[in-house]
Amino acid sequence: MKGTGSPAKGFILLIALLALMFGAAWAAEPQxxxxxxxxxxxxxxxxxYLAPHFKTATGYxxxxxxxxxxxxxxxxxxxxxDVLLVHAPKxxxxxxxxxxxxxxxxxxxxxxxxxxxxxDPAGIKGKTVAEALSAIxxxxxxxxxxGDNSGTHKMEQELWTASNLPLPEKESWYISTGQGMLVTINxxxxxxxxxxxxxxxxxxxxxxxxxxxxxxxxxxxxxxLLNQYSVIEVNPKRCAKVNNMLAHQxxxxxxxxxxxxxxxxxxxxxxxxxTPNAKR
Amino acid sequence: xxxLYHGLLxxxxxxxxxxxxxxxxVAATLKVSSYAMAASLLMGIPLGFVLGHLRFxxxxxxxxxxxxxxxxxxxFIGLMVxxxxxxxxxxxxxGLLFTLPGIAIGQTLLALPVVIALTATxxxxxxxxxxVTLRSLGANRRQLMRATLWEARHGILAAAxxxxxxxxxxxxxxxxxxxxxxxxxRTITTAIALETNKGQxxxxxxxxxxxxxxxxxxxxAMSLLRGK
Numbered sequence: 001m002k003g004t005g006s007p008a009k010g011f012i013l014l015i016a017l018l019a020l021m022f023g024a025a026w027a028a029e030p031q032x033x034x035x036x037x038x039x040x041x042x043x044x045x046x047x048x049y050l051a052p053h054f055k056t057a058t059g060y061x062x063x064x065x066x067x068x069x070x071x072x073x074x075x076x077x078x079x080x081x082d083v084l085l086v087h088a089p090k091x092x093x094x095x096x097x098x099x100x101x102x103x104x105x106x107x108x109x110x111x112x113x114x115x116x117x118x119x120d121p122a123g124i125k126g127k128t129v130a131e132a133l134s135a136i137x138x139x140x141x142x143x144x145x146x147g148d149n150s151g152t153h154k155m156e157q158e159l160w161t162a163s164n165l166p167l168p169e170k171e172s173w174y175i176s177t178g179q180g181m182l183v184t185i186n187x188x189x190x191x192x193x194x195x196x197x198x199x200x201x202x203x204x205x206x207x208x209x210x211x212x213x214x215x216x217x218x219x220x221x222x223x224x225l226l227n228q229y230s231v232i233e234v235n236p237k238r239c240a241k242v243n244n245m246l247a248h249q250x251x252x253x254x255x256x257x258x259x260x261x262x263x264x265x266x267x268x269x270x271x272x273x274x275t276p277n278a279k280r
Numbered sequence: 281x282x283x284l285y286h287g288l289l290x291x292x293x294x295x296x297x298x299x300x301x302x303x304x305x306v307a308a309t310l311k312v313s314s315y316a317m318a319a320s321l322l323m324g325i326p327l328g329f330v331l332g333h334l335r336f337x338x339x340x341x342x343x344x345x346x347x348x349x350x351x352x353x354x355x356f357i358g359l360m361v362x363x364x365x366x367x368x369x370x371x372x373x374x375g376l377l378f379t380l381p382g383i384a385i386g387q388t389l390l391a392l393p394v395v396i397a398l399t400a401t402x403x404x405x406x407x408x409x410x411x412v413t414l415r416s417l418g419a420n421r422r423q424l425m426r427a428t429l430w431e432a433r434h435g436i437l438a439a440a441x442x443x444x445x446x447x448x449x450x451x452x453x454x455x456x457x458x459x460x461x462x463x464x465x466r467t468i469t470t471a472i473a474l475e476t477n478k479g480q481x482x483x484x485x486x487x488x489x490x491x492x493x494x495x496x497x498x499x500x501a502m503s504l505l506r507g508k
Contacts, residue, residue: 042474066474
């Protein structure tokens with residue numbers, strides 16, 4: 001039989017290769033803070049920018065998983081992360097009240113804007129949020145929603161309610177993507193529709209499109225559009241395994257003068273993305 | 281559409297410049313898929329062989345169950361594994377969440393039915409004639425089993441490649457269990473998902489091409505192993 005010897009040789013090679021790989025995985029790991037956060041802090045590059053500074057200042061590594069605020073809070077509830085950086089104040093307060101988190105502290109804010117096609121078929125430019133949403137609903141212009149229980153999605157639902165409008169979830173002009181913010185803006189652009197986005201992600205989108213962005217900011221600066229980020233330590237009394245020492249280190253650092261200054265200086269296309277507002 | 285062209289250029293640039301983020305994701309993908317393949321082959325080949333070679337009561341039902349599990353959605357496996365290895369779950373004390381071995385557990389569950397079902401099919405498809413021939417040559421049960429396994433080797437290799445393809449390309453388990461953590465559990469597929477979310481389509485295409493390149497390498501190595 002041809003090549004009878006080669007499979008055996010190949011098998012030994014395979015085992016050797018596997019042993020090498022397993023060996024690498026067992027190498028010692030440095031202490032790291034595990035954080036759950038929202039897509040907006042990751043997509044904009046803010047965390048990539050902050051993490052090395054945190055490492056220099058404290059000697060600890062920052063690791064994060066970026067998801068919607070809903071899943072981030074759930075990961076905290078299940079004791080799977082040490083600390084949260086999220087932006088859904090109502091859900092956060094409930095999270096803390098239920099005993100899942102401690103020491104909720106404001107970190108920074110950016111604001112939400114309503115974007116849409118430059119032609120603005122519903123005529124919302126420069127209006128208040130309530131007027132704009134009413135006009136979109138009356139015109140049945142496409143409105144694209146995150147639909148993923150993220151902080152942005154929660155904010156959008158609150159805006160419909162605060163504008164005394166029913167949630168248009170079943171309307172044919174209401175499109176729920178269930179995906180991240182940049183994907184959702186791109187869907188809005190494809191559908192010639194409107195969407196609600198945080199300004200940070202919009203600036204990123206605009207810079208990617210290099211001056212040819214089909215979606216433009218139409219409504220901004222209205223008080224309900226403020227987007228507050230907070231840091232919350234997962235409650236060590238409920239979760240014995242979380243590393244609260246590290247979580248606390250991060251919470252103190254990110255709300256302290258060094259990180260606050262770094263956040264202020266973080267810019268994309270020359271535009272600041274976040275305004276620090278920690279009171280510590 | 282120019283991001284397709286830029287993606288190709290970007291892929292070449294990433295590979296040639298030794299971009300550390302890309303290589304970290306490549307290493308994570310290779311490691312985790314190797315763990316998963318080793319585990320699923322060690323368990324799957326014997327089970328598949330038993331399922332295809334032996335005749336026992338409940339065999340058809342077992343076969344049906346395995347074939348059904350071929351359609352296990354990856355996000356569902358991800359959620360199930362998360363439920364077990366979350367700190368609140370029964371295996372929470374092992375600290376497997378957000379680690380490569382954690383992802384490997386999920387990918388093993390993904391690959392196992394593929395290995396079992398295809399191994400069983402390979403063994404079944406040659407059994408009929410071989411059994412008669414070997415029996416007439418005076419082979420005993422043990423020799424019959426070994427000869428069958430040897431003759432089915434190409435089918436088993438195909439099963440392994442098929443499973444490897446599913447494991448390398450899945451994103452649901454890696455995302456849910458691994459958490460897409462930079463330098464640690466970011467695999468090529470979760471990196472593609474992230475870049476797409478960021479609107480960096482060219483980067484996503486580039487990473488996709490790198491994944492294909494690795495798949496080509498593995499397939500080529502396997503076909504060399506086969507001798508033809």
